[in-house]
Amino acid sequence: MIARGLMxxxxxxxxxxxxxxxxxxxxxKLSVTGVGTAMVPADQFRVNLGVTSSxxxxxxxxxDVTKSMTTVLAALRGLGLEAPADFQTSRFDISPxxxxxxxRNQGANQAPRxxxxxxxxxxxxxxxxxxxxxxxxxxxxxxxxxxxxGQIVFTSSDPRSGRSEAIKKAALNAMDDARTLASTTQxxxxxxxxxxxxxxxxxxxxxxxxxxxxxxESIEMNPGDVAVTARVTIVYEIDxxxxxxxxxxxxxxxxxAS
Numbered sequence: 700m701i702a703r704g705l706m707x708x709x710x711x712x713x714x715x716x717x718x719x720x721x722x723x724x725x726x727x728k729l730s731v732t733g734v735g736t737a738m739v740p741a742d743q744f745r746v747n748l749g750v751t752s753s754x755x756x757x758x759x760x761x762x763d764v765t766k767s768m769t770t771v772l773a774a775l776r777g778l779g780l781e782a783p784a785d786f787q788t789s790r791f792d793i794s795p796x797x798x799x800x801x802x803r804n805q806g807a808n809q810a811p812r813x814x815x816x817x818x819x820x821x822x823x824x825x826x827x828x829x830x831x832x833x834x835x836x837x838x839x840x841x842x843x844x845x846x847x848x849g850q851i852v853f854t855s856s857d858p859r860s861g862r863s864e865a866i867k868k869a870a871l872n873a874m875d876d877a878r879t880l881a882s883t884t885q886x887x888x889x890x891x892x893x894x895x896x897x898x899x900x901x902x903x904x905x906x907x908x909x910x911x912x913x914x915x916e917s918i919e920m921n922p923g924d925v926a927v928t929a930r931v932t933i934v935y936e937i938d939x940x941x942x943x944x945x946x947x948x949x950x951x952x953x954x955x956a957s
Contacts, residue, residue, distance in 0.1 A: 728892065729935040731877040734928065735868025739861035741904060741922035744833045747789060747849030748840045749822040753796065760819040761793075767844035768821050774843040775825070778832055789824040793817060822847070828856050833920045853922035854903035861927035862899050869896075869931040877935060889936040899929030 752763035780786055796816040825836060837848060881888050904925050
């Protein structure tokens with residue numbers, strides 16, 4: 700369900716601009732920016748799951764990571780997830796390990812650095828709309844050997860979901876405040892000179908990064924809604940109170956002259 704909340708409104712008044720037809724006076728402008736927000740249900744779950752292993756031998760570290768990652772992938776498939784629709788490899792990294800008393804930045808006359816081991820890491824990105832399995836995915840992956848759980852993100856799978864509603868709210872908000880500001884300053888909105896909108900979209904909700912050694916504790920997840928925000932800027936040509944008074948005087952003078 701789309702919420703009706705609106706975010707703050709930013710108003711600015713600009714008197715700079717192009718000249719009017721007679722070239723004597725600058726064209727008064729009113730620039731109004733409205734911010735609108737719609738809420739849409741989160742229907743996509745995203746998390747990075749990783750396996751990291753260290754060993755004095757590179758082959759052993761790679762073997763350990765491959766074995767654990769194979770078990771993790773089997774656990775995900777056991778939950779009904781499929782590659783590449785629901786998960787895919789996102790990173791594979793090999794990092795040499797150095798003695799703590801042997802800094803990596805060596806002088807020209809120092810002996811070559813000695814590698815004492817290797818750390819191998821492999822990560823997969825899980826991105827699925829099977830929201831009811833979010834907690835189970837984490838628990839099963841950790842039980843299968845994943846020792847690095849990245850930031851958990853809930854978002855909308857449809858980039859346009861809620862966008863139209865947020866834009867409408869932002870535009871109506873800007874127009875309403877333009878009328879209020881014009882009325883308060885005894886100005887008149889003449890016409891719209893310019894319209895612009897930013898890249899309205901959903902703001903994902905995330906949970907803190909977790910590094911779990913086991914799945915002993917139950918994980919509860921309540922994704923709720925995600926906010927879709929839009930900013931619309933409208934630039935009006937306006938007549939100030941002084942301009943309206945001057946126009947009225949010219950009109951009166953013309954009638955008297957006739």
